[in-house]
Amino acid sequence: MTSGNEAPRRIEGGRWVVSRAWIMEHTGASAATVARWYGRRVQYPEGLRFPEVACTVERVHYYDQEAVEAFWAAWRQDVGTGRLRRAGRPCEDGKGNHGGEWGRARRDQAVATALEELKHAGGSQRGMATRLTREQGGNARSWQRAVAEARTLYTHQALAGAQPGPEPWRGRRPERDTGSRLRPACAVTYRRGVAGD
Missing domain, CATH: 1.10.1660 (Multidrug-efflux Transporter Regulator; Chain: A; Domain 2)
Known part of the structure; x- marks a missing residue:
């Protein structure tokens, strides 16, 4: 009151x-x-x-x-x-957290720019988002998100180019392979309180 x-x-x-x-x-x-x-x-x-x-x-x-x-x-x-x-934001504008229309278009453009940079550099490099912020302008956090999304796309495109079809590990546990970058699923069971295990 x-x-x-x-x-x-x-x-x-x-x-x-x-x-x-x-x-x-x-x-x-x-x-x-x-x-x-x-x-x-x-x-x-x-x-x-x-x-x-x-x-x-x-x-x-x-x-x-x-x-x-x-x-x-x-x-x-x-x-x-x-x-x-x-x-x-106007009530029930249907845009959710993505900003919709022009906001999403700008984000897609930023991701495309970051993806081109990744392709040009041959992969991810430290400080890429900072450099893009400096060169292209805009918010640093937005460029970090764009680079992260572009890195995911770049990885998927690289996997698709090297190995057509679905990822070999999808739907099953990865095999034990010491030369692989994939880590094997751990099958070791730890017991509490047992000395010498």
Whole structure:
């Protein structure tokens, strides 16, 4: 229950100001999304920038209501969202964690780029994701994921080229072969408390 001083909307200095609770109610954004909008406000152009704190009353930040409404209108137009739900994504957009459409296309392009680098280098090299981040731009973690996915594709393509058909170990335990890179399935049973075993 909020006291009279913690109201989500109030008049301060002759203008309406609103709290983050009101912003969450108005936009449908989560508390984390509103905090992210404010925390990263300097990264956005002036028209898409979340408003600055207008006043603080008993440790509750209030923002100019007109500025918040202008921000939300510009954000909806630029990002193309209606009322948000969790984590800044429209409810039931069907995209899951993959980002869908253009996000998945960018990831596929990054994986294709990483795969070409792997083919050019003849396999994986230490620091490849870092180098791709530096050369291509973007997020380092995204390039790490792209290189990992490309490495899997590269390995599967190499196995398919060297040995057509399904992998020889699929569906059964690998045979004991000291020259193989595959480790044999361990058939040794350890017993507790027996000395000399």
